[in-house]
Amino acid sequence: MNYLLHLLVYFDIYVIVALSLNLIVGYCGMLTLAHAGYYAIGGYTYALLALNLGWGFVPAVAVAMLVCAVLSLAVALPSWRLRGDFFVLGTLAVQALIFSAIYNWSSPDTPLGSWKNLTNGPFGITGIPRPSIFGWTPASPLSFTLFATVVAGSCGFVLWRLQRSPWGRLLLAIRDDELAARGLGKNTRFIKIQAVAIASSIVAVAGALYASHVRYLDPSSASLDEGILVLSMVIVGGLGNFKGPIVGAFVLIALPELLRFLSLPDTQAANLRLLIYGLLLVLMMHFRPNGIAGAYRVQ
Amino acid sequence: MTIAAQPMLEISARSTVGSRVVLRAQGLRKAFGGQRVLDDLDLILHEGEVVLLRGENGSGKTTLLNILTGNLEPDTGTIEYLADSTPRSYSFPRRWWQELNPFDHFTPEFVAREGIGRTWQDVRLFGSQSLRDNIAVAKPGHSGENPLVALLAPARANSREGAFNSQADAMLARLGLAGREQSSGDMVSLGQSKRVAIARAVVAGAKILFLDEPLAGLDRKGITDVLTLLESLVREAKLTLVIVEHVFNFVHLHHLVNVHWMLESGRLEKNHAEPIPQIDSIDGIPVTIAAPSWFSQLAGSPEHVTSERLPRGATLTRTRRPDHWKPEAKPVLEIKGLIVNRGARSVIGLDEHGDPNGFDLTLHQGEIAILQAPNGWGKSTLFDALCGNAPIKRGTIAINGSTVESTPPWIRAQTGLAASPSAAKLFPSLKVSEVSRLSPHSSSTGSIPFASRTISSLSGGEKQRTLLRMALPDSGMPQLVLLDEPFAMLDDIATRQAVEAIIGTQPHHAILFLIPANHSFS
Ligand SMILES: Nc1ncnc2c1ncn2[C@@H]1O[C@H](COP(=O)(O)OP(=O)(O)OP(=O)(O)O)[C@@H](O)[C@H]1O
Ligand SMILES: [Mg+2]
Numbered sequence: 090m091n092y093l094l095h096l097l098v099y100f101d102i103y104v105i106v107a108l109s110l111n112l113i114v115g116y117c118g119m120l121t122l123a124h125a126g127y128y129a130i131g132g133y134t135y136a137l138l139a140l141n142l143g144w145g146f147v148p149a150v151a152v153a154m155l156v157c158a159v160l161s162l163a164v165a166l167p168s169w170r171l172r173g174d175f176f177v178l179g180t181l182a183v184q185a186l187i188f189s190a191i192y193n194w195s196s197p198d199t200p201l202g203s204w205k206n207l208t209n210g211p212f213g214i215t216g217i218p219r220p221s222i223f224g225w226t227p228a229s230p231l232s233f234t235l236f237a238t239v240v241a242g243s244c245g246f247v248l249w250r251l252q253r254s255p256w257g258r259l260l261l262a263i264r265d266d267e268l269a270a271r272g273l274g275k276n277t278r279f280i281k282i283q284a285v286a287i288a289s290s291i292v293a294v295a296g297a298l299y300a301s302h303v304r305y306l307d308p309s310s311a312s313l314d315e316g317i318l319v320l321s322m323v324i325v326g327g328l329g330n331f332k333g334p335i336v337g338a339f340v341l342i343a344l345p346e347l348l349r350f351l352s353l354p355d356t357q358a359a360n361l362r363l364l365i366y367g368l369l370l371v372l373m374m375h376f377r378p379n380g381i382a383g384a385y386r387v388q
Numbered sequence: 389m390t391i392a393a394q395p396m397l398e399i400s401a402r403s404t405v406g407s408r409v410v411l412r413a414q415g416l417r418k419a420f421g422g423q424r425v426l427d428d429l430d431l432i433l434h435e436g437e438v439v440l441l442r443g444e445n446g447s448g449k450t451t452l453l454n455i456l457t458g459n460l461e462p463d464t465g466t467i468e469y470l471a472d473s474t475p476r477s478y479s480f481p482r483r484w485w486q487e488l489n490p491f492d493h494f495t496p497e498f499v500a501r502e503g504i505g506r507t508w509q510d511v512r513l514f515g516s517q518s519l520r521d522n523i524a525v526a527k528p529g530h531s532g533e534n535p536l537v538a539l540l541a542p543a544r545a546n547s548r549e550g551a552f553n554s555q556a557d558a559m560l561a562r563l564g565l566a567g568r569e570q571s572s573g574d575m576v577s578l579g580q581s582k583r584v585a586i587a588r589a590v591v592a593g594a595k596i597l598f599l600d601e602p603l604a605g606l607d608r609k610g611i612t613d614v615l616t617l618l619e620s621l622v623r624e625a626k627l628t629l630v631i632v633e634h635v636f637n638f639v640h641l642h643h644l645v646n647v648h649w650m651l652e653s654g655r656l657e658k659n660h661a662e663p664i665p666q667i668d669s670i671d672g673i674p675v676t677i678a679a680p681s682w683f684s685q686l687a688g689s690p691e692h693v694t695s696e697r698l699p700r701g702a703t704l705t706r707t708r709r710p711d712h713w714k715p716e717a718k719p720v721l722e723i724k725g726l727i728v729n730r731g732a733r734s735v736i737g738l739d740e741h742g743d744p745n746g747f748d749l750t751l752h753q754g755e756i757a758i759l760q761a762p763n764g765w766g767k768s769t770l771f772d773a774l775c776g777n778a779p780i781k782r783g784t785i786a787i788n789g790s791t792v793e794s795t796p797p798w799i800r801a802q803t804g805l806a807a808s809p810s811a812a813k814l815f816p817s818l819k820v821s822e823v824s825r826l827s828p829h830s831s832s833t834g835s836i837p838f839a840s841r842t843i844s845s846l847s848g849g850e851k852q853r854t855l856l857r858m859a860l861p862d863s864g865m866p867q868l869v870l871l872d873e874p875f876a877m878l879d880d881i882a883t884r885q886a887v888e889a890i891i892g893t894q895p896h897h898a899i900l901f902l903i904p905a906n907h908s909f910s
Contacts, residue, residue, distance in 0.1 A: 247539060254538030255530050255549055258517065262525045265514040265573075272457065273526045273592040274500035283535055329516075385516065 131293025213307025327383020427654025445849025458499030505594025579610025808859030
């Protein structure tokens, strides 16, 4: 039972990540590898504020969102000049920068969270407190799952409303043909900044949820693997509409769990799973190039 | 400089034309790596003028349009936008610190807000969106485009949205597209999409509209529809138009245009006097058949010309080169019972009632055929099917006697198919010399024009010429030469040269032209 609840929390977290990433990849047509970096930044910001300053979940997450929104300029600004593969490379650089900052921002003899030892480097942050929402703490697995589901639901609602609004329509127009949109007097650069900032601040919520669920955080959450995993979710599920990323998050979380039931030899299990992942992705791209439920294909 | 100092650009005296200056540019220069395209060009545009901008291929028409709409910076000069209540002027070259001011950029969006709109030759609708959204999204000042409003005050955004949507629907109804509100932008015919693109620019607040080849590629109905729209915009909305168009379409614009600009050696010449060249007298031979005028040049003498009606408004006109026509030999192309689907719908091989009965066509050595068909008939589909880029449902295609319907495109090329797709499909980032080496027929060692330039830097006509040069096989076995709108972007000299080049190929080739059934009828 607890195992299922745990999976459900994971699903909630990745739904937030995938939906917000879809705003950048599916709605702006910008393929970013750095999204997991912002996810980690959100988690670390929350962890430090909650652990060191004893902040509650809401204010800590608010600050984490703000931090991610500001730092998201690192993805949005290059998109003004870089297109296609060059933009992807640019986001890869941002991802590497975030990862190495988290990995290296440590010093053995200073306390965690001080200016010299902000992230504790490769050792990560342990003992992150459970979230406290205005005094209430979801301590049992069930209450935490409910809490995570409510948070994911609200994030989803915000994104859903934005995507269906005239703003979302403008994003799609810019994705279809940026020059034509500019010719109509639309400030496409500013709108891209808005979209990336909104997506990055929402993924910060997912990071905070993860940190408070696992109660441990290390640089691997900002790794390229993580970035590619979340990208696979939106691509497998499908881009450019609301249900695609949810389907993708579900498939990519459920699949490795199902593979556990195949009694694979322990030593190779991890590798085999990767292999099956890869195969699935390839088959996916071949038979459903728009993803399982997608409306848009990245070029 | 004052207006009086430029008598050459004084406007013509039509009653509809006001005297308010809406756009003024002075001393515009633009060079691409040493090649001067615009050279100290001055222009003035008055409210309500309808300008026809002409010029040979490569004379700089598109470059001028790009500059005036903020898509390209000139090297020097000034541009004043005076169309709306807040005039703005730019002088070039711009200083680096001007770029720091976020409210003073020379970009398409800033220029658009001065009441400047444009349409592209390749239309550029927002393909994944409905026609209604294509128009509604253009509306400026939509509060729902602020994410905070969209999120926190959806009621406010929605009421705005409702109003804009019904305006967009009304606009579509005026365009004759009532009931098509939900069709997506990439699913409508070329003529329809061109009208939506014009409407979109008007909704975005354009007072001056620049149109790059608005009639190109349209069939007769499409041309009438676009012209009707433009006329009503000029009459009712007092729109100022600058139209770039090529010789084939001058005839249609005759009634609308009141100012002529001729772009020549980097400057604008204004000449009312010169009559618009009449399409049916390009080469002095009166055209008597239902075919474009260049056809008579191809045909030589009219005795060998036959025309046949095909279902759904298409015409197939054939001519042959008497000494090389070999009806007894294996046909170069033989299509039998062809049916091609696009999606679930059959496109090629329909009869008058839309029932699939198969499409037949046989071409022998030394034969030239022109398939003229309205937009949406399926010319591009037929082209793709012949090249092997669209799967066929039924029927056979044989080239030089070997059936090819299940062979891949490269094998077909070896069997004797020389196809020239539309210019948009050339590899944009390759150099001309590289592309010409890719062409299977380029044994020609002579100098290639524009060899060291990339395809994307060529003008529309230059691209078209390059394409044609590469498609024409110079020797070898009889080939099927397949040409998709080969003269679409060419001026009259270039058209004549292209026709000569086509005539100059080995006369035993069979040539099939695919062109929109239009205006070029006489
Ligand atoms: N980016 C570029 N780099 C180099 N040369 C260019 C570039 N863009 C245009 N040119 C050259 O400038 C000249 C003018 O081009 P432009 O596209 O304005 O011609 P045009 O009048 O629109 O011709 P067409 O009738 O063929 O469309 C051409 O000779 C073209 O090759
Ligand atoms: Mg041009």
